[in-house]
Amino acid sequence: MIAFLSYKALLVLIIFTITLAVAAYSTYAERKVAAFLQDRIGPNRAGPFGLLQPLADGAKFFFKEEIIPDVSNKTLFIIGPSIAMLTALMAGVVVPWGNTLWIGGKEYLLQIADLNVGILYVFGVVSIGVYGIMIGGWSSNNKFSLLGAIRASAQMISYEIAMGLAIIALILMTGTLSLREISLQQAGGIGSDWNFWNIVYQPVGFLIFIICAFAECNRTPFDLPECETELVGGYHTEYSSMKLGLYLFSEYINMFISAAVMSTLYFGGFNFPFMNDIGLSSNWITVIGTAVFFGKIVFFIFFFMWIRWTIPRFRYDQLMNLGWRIMIPLAIANIALSGLISLFVHR
Amino acid sequence: MLTNRSKVVVKKEMNFWERIYLPAILGGTIITIKHLFKKKATVKFPEVKREISEVWRGQHVLKRDEKGAERCTACGLCAVACPAEAITMTAAERKKGEENLYREEKYASVYEINMLRCIFCGLCEEACPKEAIFLTDRLVTTDYGRKGFIYGKDKLVEAVDKRIDVTKRQTPEVLEFKKHKLLSHNR
Ligand code: SF4
Numbered sequence: 347m348i349a350f351l352s353y354k355a356l357l358v359l360i361i362f363t364i365t366l367a368v369a370a371y372s373t374y375a376e377r378k379v380a381a382f383l384q385d386r387i388g389p390n391r392a393g394p395f396g397l398l399q400p401l402a403d404g405a406k407f408f409f410k411e412e413i414i415p416d417v418s419n420k421t422l423f424i425i426g427p428s429i430a431m432l433t434a435l436m437a438g439v440v441v442p443w444g445n446t447l448w449i450g451g452k453e454y455l456l457q458i459a460d461l462n463v464g465i466l467y468v469f470g471v472v473s474i475g476v477y478g479i480m481i482g483g484w485s486s487n488n489k490f491s492l493l494g495a496i497r498a499s500a501q502m503i504s505y506e507i508a509m510g511l512a513i514i515a516l517i518l519m520t521g522t523l524s525l526r527e528i529s530l531q532q533a534g535g536i537g538s539d540w541n542f543w544n545i546v547y548q549p550v551g552f553l554i555f556i557i558c559a560f561a562e563c564n565r566t567p568f569d570l571p572e573c574e575t576e577l578v579g580g581y582h583t584e585y586s587s588m589k590l591g592l593y594l595f596s597e598y599i600n601m602f603i604s605a606a607v608m609s610t611l612y613f614g615g616f617n618f619p620f621m622n623d624i625g626l627s628s629n630w631i632t633v634i635g636t637a638v639f640f641g642k643i644v645f646f647i648f649f650f651m652w653i654r655w656t657i658p659r660f661r662y663d664q665l666m667n668l669g670w671r672i673m674i675p676l677a678i679a680n681i682a683l684s685g686l687i688s689l690f691v692h693r
Numbered sequence: 694m695l696t697n698r699s700k701v702v703v704k705k706e707m708n709f710w711e712r713i714y715l716p717a718i719l720g721g722t723i724i725t726i727k728h729l730f731k732k733k734a735t736v737k738f739p740e741v742k743r744e745i746s747e748v749w750r751g752q753h754v755l756k757r758d759e760k761g762a763e764r765c766t767a768c769g770l771c772a773v774a775c776p777a778e779a780i781t782m783t784a785a786e787r788k789k790g791e792e793n794l795y796r797e798e799k800y801a802s803v804y805e806i807n808m809l810r811c812i813f814c815g816l817c818e819e820a821c822p823k824e825a826i827f828l829t830d831r832l833v834t835t836d837y838g839r840k841g842f843i844y845g846k847d848k849l850v851e852a853v854d855k856r857i858d859v860t861k862r863q864t865p866e867v868l869e870f871k872k873h874k875l876l877s878h879n880r
């Protein structure tokens with residue numbers, strides 16, 4: 347029992363560190379990708395290739411003056427970013443970062459908790475995240491913050507529906523809510539046993555999911571809650587110092603987690619093609635699988651940034667139109683179609 | 694029409710593929726990803742200096758003649774020509790024994806250019822009848838206050854032992870051009 351608990355605690359610590367590191371370096375990657383897509387070079391002064399830039403930014407956030415507006419609700423003002431950060435970090439618990447390792451005859455699962463309602467847990471936690479934004483915007487007592495917060499919550503709530511419906515179609519197919527089992531079902535892939543990733547069976551569902559993921563993470567083209575041109579900084583207009591840092595950081599963590607969930611649900615998670623044919627021991631397969639999983643995550647994070655510098659921002663009514671009048675009907679049609687197909691064609 | 698790239702705008706209904714936007718978005722992503730591999734336009738400034746033209750219009754210099762006397766005679770034509778009204782000066786009379794300092798009997802005891810007003814158009818240079826003021830390829834450096842941008846004679850007049858080469862801005866063509874007062878902007 348003690349061994350089990352300490353193993354889990356270690357895993358939590360490792361994943362916590364990795365999450366923070368990935369989020370920190372996402373800020374760096376964001377600036378580098380932005381620069382490269384615009385024919386610039388980007389940060390290159392702090393350390394070689396500017397690699398120490400995130401550390402410098404972090405240190406700067408800590409040393410900045412902390413301003414809490416007089417008219418704000420101070421308790422809520424502090425709770426806001428805390429919730430945003432907390433929920434962002436919590437979602438990583440159910441993600442299967444890898445298969446099992448066998449060390450000394452003991453089985454070590456590379457996942458903190460294999461909940462049988464894994465996806466529901468992710469959804470639950472993510473939807474609490476909107477409170478962080480709402481509370482932050484409300485407690486600032488500033489009309490720009492409030493407008494940003496209202497936009498954010500309306501946007502997140504409406505896109506969550508379409509996202510949930512897209513997932514239902516997937517669950518109809520997989521028959522389980524556990525992220526680990528969904529990963530395992532996609533094992534093998536191309537190779538001796540033809541077993542495709544879920545993207546092949548659920549292309550429309552994936553499309554809906556990724557569009558909603560953009561909206562959930564407040565990324566361009568759905569970054570209306572914080573669009574600088576209209577709302578100063580949106581819900582975090584009044585925030586400064588590390589509280590602002592937490593908000594920005596939680597956005598990157600959300601991006602990381604949604605990339606992880608997307609890879610798990612639709613792109614085979616820790617599985618990779620020919621994994622059963624190369625004849626390595628299962629431990630090695632697990633290690634390679636985890637690396638491949640992170641590769642997929644990195645690709646999706648890059649994709650998030652790539653889209654950011656490709657598509658301009660939506661207008662608010664266009665955003666709502668897309669969410670309610672296109673995504674949701676499309677998702678429902680997708681469910682119906684998947685249901686029919688799985689009824690007639692037994693996998 | 695000059696570039697042959699103008700397009701006639703047609704306001705027609707979008708067809709199905711245009712309306713779902715995805716092909717257009719895909720096209721956009723391909724355009725942006727191409728830029729990832731393009732040559733970067735950034736100049737890493739302190740290490741690499743941007744290449745500038747030989748006739749770059751940068752910080753001014755007040756020239757001395759061959760014997761080291763200041764050429765400027767404080768005629769004020771540069772100040773009149775200056776569209777930004779950046780130049781001010783005070784004239785003074787040359788005393789006995791100062792012939793080696795000033796070429797003409799009248800000289801500028803104070804000559805100031807406000808670099809924050811100057812637009813580096815080069816009209817002062819063109820107006821000068823004494824070939825006294827030139828723009829050079831030097832950059833005006835930054836400063837913390839506005840005062841520092843008012844350059845007096847200490848910064849503008851070239852040192853006797855460190856002459857500044859302006860021959861590039863004094864080619865025969867330029868000199869010829871200057872003779873045509875009709876072409877000149879300050880007729
Ligand atoms: S370069 Fe143009 S703006 Fe500057 S001082 Fe000369 S005439 Fe004035």
Ligand code: SF4
Binds near residue numbers: 764767782821823
């Ligand atoms: S610089 Fe030339 S134009 Fe200006 S006052 Fe001196 S002589 Fe006259």
